[in-house]
Amino acid sequence: MKLLILISAMLLGDLSYANESEEAKENEAIYIIARKRKENLQEVPISITTFNEYQLEEAGINTVRDLTDTTPNVSLIGSTSGRYSTPYIRGQGNQDLNLPEEISVGFNLDEVPLPRYAMDNDLVDIQSVEVLRGPQGTLFGKNTQAGAINIYTKEPNYKDGSKITLEAGNLDTKAFVGTTNFRLGSEKLQNRLSVKLKEQGGFIKDTYLNKDLGDSETYSFNNTLVYRPTNTFKSTFKIGAQNKEGSDALIISRNEPGYPKSHQNIDPIYKSNLITTSLKLEKDFDDVLLTIIGAFNYYDFNIKYDEADYYITYDYLRSQVGQALADQYINDSNELFRSIQEYQRQYYTEFRISNKDSSDISWTTGLNISRNHYRLLSHIRTFSGGFVFKKQNINLITDSFSVFGEATKKLTETYSLTFGTRVNHDIKEFKSIHNSTAIADYRQNSEEDFTNFTSKLTLAAKLSETKNLYASVARGYQSGGYPSYHFNNYNGISKDQPAYEDSTSLSYEIGSKMSFFNRKLTLNSAIFFNDIKDKQVRVKDTSTNQSFYANIDTDVYGAELEAKLKATTDLTFGSTLGYTNSKFKEETVSGTSNTVLNKKGARLANIPYWTGSTFAQYSYFLNSVNGFLNFRTSYKYVGHRFGDNINHTRMGSYGLVGARVSFEKESYTITTYVNNLFDKLYESQAYYYSAFDKEVSSPGQPRTYGVKATYRF
Numbered sequence: 260m261k262l263l264i265l266i267s268a269m270l271l272g273d274l275s276y277a278n279e280s281e282e283a284k285e286n287e288a289i290y291i292i293a294r295k296r297k298e299n300l301q302e303v304p305i306s307i308t309t310f311n312e313y314q315l316e317e318a319g320i321n322t323v324r325d326l327t328d329t330t331p332n333v334s335l336i337g338s339t340s341g342r343y344s345t346p347y348i349r350g351q352g353n354q355d356l357n358l359p360e361e362i363s364v365g366f367n368l369d370e371v372p373l374p375r376y377a378m379d380n381d382l383v384d385i386q387s388v389e390v391l392r393g394p395q396g397t398l399f400g401k402n403t404q405a406g407a408i409n410i411y412t413k414e415p416n417y418k419d420g421s422k423i424t425l426e427a428g429n430l431d432t433k434a435f436v437g438t439t440n441f442r443l444g445s446e447k448l449q450n451r452l453s454v455k456l457k458e459q460g461g462f463i464k465d466t467y468l469n470k471d472l473g474d475s476e477t478y479s480f481n482n483t484l485v486y487r488p489t490n491t492f493k494s495t496f497k498i499g500a501q502n503k504e505g506s507d508a509l510i511i512s513r514n515e516p517g518y519p520k521s522h523q524n525i526d527p528i529y530k531s532n533l534i535t536t537s538l539k540l541e542k543d544f545d546d547v548l549l550t551i552i553g554a555f556n557y558y559d560f561n562i563k564y565d566e567a568d569y570y571i572t573y574d575y576l577r578s579q580v581g582q583a584l585a586d587q588y589i590n591d592s593n594e595l596f597r598s599i600q601e602y603q604r605q606y607y608t609e610f611r612i613s614n615k616d617s618s619d620i621s622w623t624t625g626l627n628i629s630r631n632h633y634r635l636l637s638h639i640r641t642f643s644g645g646f647v648f649k650k651q652n653i654n655l656i657t658d659s660f661s662v663f664g665e666a667t668k669k670l671t672e673t674y675s676l677t678f679g680t681r682v683n684h685d686i687k688e689f690k691s692i693h694n695s696t697a698i699a700d701y702r703q704n705s706e707e708d709f710t711n712f713t714s715k716l717t718l719a720a721k722l723s724e725t726k727n728l729y730a731s732v733a734r735g736y737q738s739g740g741y742p743s744y745h746f747n748n749y750n751g752i753s754k755d756q757p758a759y760e761d762s763t764s765l766s767y768e769i770g771s772k773m774s775f776f777n778r779k780l781t782l783n784s785a786i787f788f789n790d791i792k793d794k795q796v797r798v799k800d801t802s803t804n805q806s807f808y809a810n811i812d813t814d815v816y817g818a819e820l821e822a823k824l825k826a827t828t829d830l831t832f833g834s835t836l837g838y839t840n841s842k843f844k845e846e847t848v849s850g851t852s853n854t855v856l857n858k859k860g861a862r863l864a865n866i867p868y869w870t871g872s873t874f875a876q877y878s879y880f881l882n883s884v885n886g887f888l889n890f891r892t893s894y895k896y897v898g899h900r901f902g903d904n905i906n907h908t909r910m911g912s913y914g915l916v917g918a919r920v921s922f923e924k925e926s927y928t929i930t931t932y933v934n935n936l937f938d939k940l941y942e943s944q945a946y947y948y949s950a951f952d953k954e955v956s957s958p959g960q961p962r963t964y965g966v967k968a969t970y971r972f
Contacts, residue, residue, distance in 0.1 A: 428965020
């Protein structure tokens with residue numbers, strides 16, 4: 260009865276505002292380009308979370324990882340360097356870092372896919388972020404079975420002027436951000452430049468090196484040059500770079516007193532570089548808009564770290580070689596180490612045509628051509644029945660070609676139907692040279708082709724200006740290919756590394772986007788079911804200590820809810836809630852030892868049942884000083900999950916509290932903040948390290964606090 264009264268009150272309240280002005284509607288609308296055209300967020304039949312530049316600042320979102328704090332059914336796990344990070348959406352992701360291309364979440368910067376290992380970056384001069392849940396293969400290509408995260412940087416406007424931001428905080432945090440806009444001659448040619456420098460100390464105590472691991476120094480810039488000679492042509496050239504150096508403990512023992520701590524005899528210093536460039540040409544032909552994008556991305560990463568962290572390996576090593584040799588080698592930096600050097604070059608081109616100003620049908624069609632060249636050089640000295648070395652030189656080259664199209668037909672004043680499809684063809688080349696104690700100069704040169712398609716059908720119903728429903732069915736696709744590691748050679752087997760098969764999925768979704776009380780209350784919700792066939796899963800036979808890839812069927816179902824209430828002009832509340840149930844549909848058993856590699860009905864690794872967040876923000880105008888005083892408090896919840904496919908390692912649930920206070924005037928803003936207010940100890944990832952019979956994990960960030968000052972001129 261109470262529920263019926265509440266629903267009735269909402270509907271009546273909504274009807275009472277039926278005569279709101281068109282100007283008010285326009286002011287409240289949020290526009291996005293999730294379907295490659297400008298549309299009202301509430302009318303796009305996709306489950307989407309968006310952030311504009313002001314929302315990013317208000318929420319203190321500075322990195323891709325921060326985005327997940329307020330986004331339901333989305334997470335990003337990993338250690339501190341960024342290279343060892345994996346995104347998940349709706350229970351789909353691939354934690355295996357030996358898949359340099361095949362992941363379930365697409366990541367795009369200004370409409371250009373980024374390298375798989377360069378996702379967890381600092382956000383610099385961002386215009387907006389759109390997190391799309393559910394398969395997005397039609398418009399964003401392969402490997403978007405779970406969804407896509409699209410980031411758009413700001414374009415120049417010389418009237419915006421310039422600004423600088425200074426920040427200082429605990430963990431020796433220091434940061435500088437500077438942005439300037441200017442025109443070159445006339446308004447037709449404008450430029451925007453942003454620079455960011457940030458340093459932060461570590462928080463994982465290393466008892467051998469006597470330093471805190473997890474520190475980082477990041478230097479980045481974005482530059483955008485826009486040339487608009489006429490109202491019908493626009494050229495946008497973007498170039499950006501990020502250099503990051505620091506130390507990454509990677510994984511540490513879970514059960515040591517004083518966690519988090521490590522004991523490594525090699526300082527695990529990493530260096531990474533990311534360079535992004537793109538040229539976008541847009542030509543308006545009255546009825547259609549032609550868009551051409553050409554891009555080149557470059558990424559490199561190198562690290563050398565201790566394979567024999569004392570807390571993880573000493574007990575095992577002592578049991579194998581005795582205490583005397585264990586003591587000798589455990590702190591020998593010339594033994595038991597791993598070094599990695601990797602390089603990735605991406606070339607990307609898109610040709611796209613969209614129609615304009617059609618009330619009956621809207622459509623977009625195009626083609627993509629891309630090349631991805633990945634190279635890995637690795638050197639390992641480890642213990643496997645004795646002290647051994649292993650060196651690998653891997654080259655992976657992927658040429659991709661695809662054509663796509665999507666159209667939305669307005670059936671009636673209420674209903675519209677959208678259908679889209681993409682056909683993708685990959686040519687994958689794998690070259691490997693391996694040398695080790697067991698194998699001398701083993702070479703492989705293999706090639707595989709993969710062709711498949713994605714598609715999506717959506718029926719949308721616009722019940723009123725503030726009430727929208729939709730139902731969709733989509734086919735997702737994740738290409739097959741080769742891993743960046745030759746597992747056969749690594750395990751001493753003189754045999755070619757086989758390719759793993761591609762994966763497909765069928766996803767069903769029903770959603771609603773509704774506003775009430777003159778758009779003061781917004782409720783967006785969706786329920787979904789994903790039937791995934793041949794999911795690419797790395798499994799390990801603990802009886803032989805050998806890893807390989809298996810294609811395993813899985814089911815994922817769940818729901819998400821986003822709510823936002825503008826209670827008064829000054830007071831805003833927001834909440835998100837996500838539920839995901841992801842399980843294996845079949846069991847995989849080793850053919851040689853009958854060892855169970857994954858259990859039927861077991862939960863997929865790193866997927867909690869529940870995630871959620873809430874915030875409250877109050878803004879008060881101080882007449883005496885002509886400025887706004889803003890208060891914001893937030894809470895993030897992540898439920899318990901398992902770190903492996905046999906559900907051996909369980910991570911507990913946790914909740915994090917944050918707070919921000921800022922004072923804002925026209926020319927400056929001063930902000931104080933604290934994240935993880937109660938210094939909650941939690942884990943980003945964890946799993947069972949079977950080779951050493953240890954549970955290991957990567958800890959989450961401790962309490963951080965500081966002050967920021969921004970000056971605009």
